[in-house]
Amino acid sequence: MNKQRDPLFHIVKRAALPWYKAWGIRAAAIVLALILCALITTLITGEDPIQVYVTIFEGGFGTARRAWILFHNLAMLLIVALAVTPAFRMRFWNIGGEGQVLIGCLASAACMITLGDKLPNGVLLAVMALASILAGAVWAGIPAIFKARWNTNETLFTLMMNYVATQLAAFFIIIWEVPKGSGTIGIINQSTMAGWLPQVGPSKYFLNILIVAVLTVLMYLYLNYTKHGYEIAVVGESERTARYVGIKVGRVIIRTLLLSGAICGLAGFLLVSGSDHTLTTSLAGGRGFTAVMVSWLAKFNPLFMIFTSFLLVFLARGAAEISTSFGLNQSFSDILTGVILFFIIGCEFFINYKLSFRSAKKEG
């Protein structure tokens, strides 16, 4: 009995998988997740599983309007993911995207409310965009300066800034609420449409989507083909190496975070001016946190992020449609989204590690 027993299996780190195998595993995970979702739905509702998939698809693409909403949600999630990515590449864990977007929203809404009837629309839009970008940059810049100067913990700092932003937004909502006591601003400038991005192309969301598409390409080029992008990568690999080769690490951190915050601010501007036309404390809608996942899953590659954010948005819309059309409540779509995310995140484990079973070793 004192003979050492091998465990049933043990976990071995894999060498890098070829890309097609890695994506094969990811695809398998999604398929498995969908099978499990259909199984759960069928067991609970007794609906035909094929019907469940059809419903998921209809939730995303059932009508032209739904497709536009899907692409708009995708774009809004993607832009926040683009914003946090440069910081992540630098190993600076900016989880303050939520607050940086919200403070951008607040800046835009403030301009719309106070300057709505004072400036021509073109000027107003420029002022709003500038104010939002500036607000977002400041919101990310503060933790960056503290990190660069005093090496404070950026995760905690950016997280705390989220709460400050939420409370600031809540404060101004009470000041601008209409009617009194209702705790809501409603649609800003509904009659004059001052500060609203004009509709370009076939849908009111088209302009937002276009801006994010352009930004995605620019971000890809910035990270991969510019000196700044290279410096970010070096700082991320090793701060000491960066210092050794003469990169001013503090400056890179602050510069990158200003960019990160500025893009979040721009996202806030697009939300207020381009789609929602209001200010609520939940306007950022958790995108600041979901974006972290989008960015990670895509290995910080802006082009892959198009797919990861599509996946998350599509599944969320599909899950919501299932709970609506089968008369189930919100919790059910949360369960489905949870199952799907579990598989998607879990499969990264099987890409990085493999299980090696006992029997295999005996033969060897």
Next chain:
Amino acid sequence: MKKIIALLLALVMVFVLAACGGSSAPAAEEPAAEAPAADAPAAEEPAAEAPAADLKVGFIFLHDENSTYDLNFMSAAREACEAKGLVEGESYLFKYPVAESEECYNAAAELADAGCDIVFADSFNHEDYMIQAAMEFPEVQFCHATGTKAHTQGLDNYHNAFASIYEGRYLAGVAAGLKLNEMIEAGEFSADEAKIGYVGAYTYAEVISGYTSFFLGARSVCPSATMEVTFTGEWYDQAAEQEAATNLINNGCKLISQHADSLGAPAACEAAGVPNVSYNGSTANAGPNTYIIASRINWAPYFTLMMDCVLNGEPIPTDWTGTLNTGSVELFELNEAVAAAGTADKLAEVQAALEDGSLHVFDTSTFTVDGETLTSYMADVDTDADYTPDTEAISDGYFHESEYRSAPYFDVQIDGITLLDTQF
């Protein structure tokens, strides 16, 4: 080489995105083309199955059925629609939870795309998004509960509705006052300790009107009653409401009522053994030993009205107020085990007086403001950003609530009620 491939990929991606935009361009016109197509079979169907009305109605709710507020709308919608022979999922559609944001506009537009003749939304903050959709779909009727803007918006297809729920609150207050009297007589506390606690959401006119009428009802039978009101800053926040109610109880409140939508306050009351008067729905299950009675708006009469209007080709009233007489204001599920003896008889008597107009809830002789009787009050009936008071609400010795607009506008702070916090 790798870089070139990556660059090419990037370009492809841009084109894919552009193509998505492009291919959707003709698709975007589809709903307009689809709408009449969807209408056509809908028009033929009822001929085939006679009882079903030629009607499709869409409902938008803020939360799911766990919220007493939304559940109240859902049950009424089902009742009214089934009575018209409509089928859930086919000729009447539910959408929930729909946030008070762009999501509401999208939900309304999707329901219009699906061929609905009427789209209804149940939450106050849905209003602007419903107006937005109403401007875009002039052929669809948009009805919104609790809103304030229809009477000034000037849209033919946008309508508000509410009910004179302050009368229901007053009646519920009477039941509360009788309970306080019973507890005083039983020697549980002295008459001047008869303090009511009230959990409100915001310092919004609807809430103020609600707790004031409740208080006046209680004081009409228990003259020594006072009230403390606290606000949570959320319409639906179970934890905050439970904590607020617990604080009030610890503060010496002998009876609790609330204007917030979760089961938080009833649960706190049950835990502490303090009587509770509920709103929107019976909370007898959450508090079998403490629940007295609930007042609520029954929306079924309004839903029936709006469907009848469309079926008969008549315009839906721009701003409709349901009353005790229309069956829109109800008191229900009196819990005999907790309520004071004789409550049902007293309520019937007071209700009859309210219905025939001999009793007015906001009779200016029954309350004072800073020690003075109110003789004039300009209310903010037409919503604007500066809260400009625009309408004289007091005449014939009482405050005319829900007459110049269906949504409440009584926002007077009367003596006897202490607001513990007003930051919301």
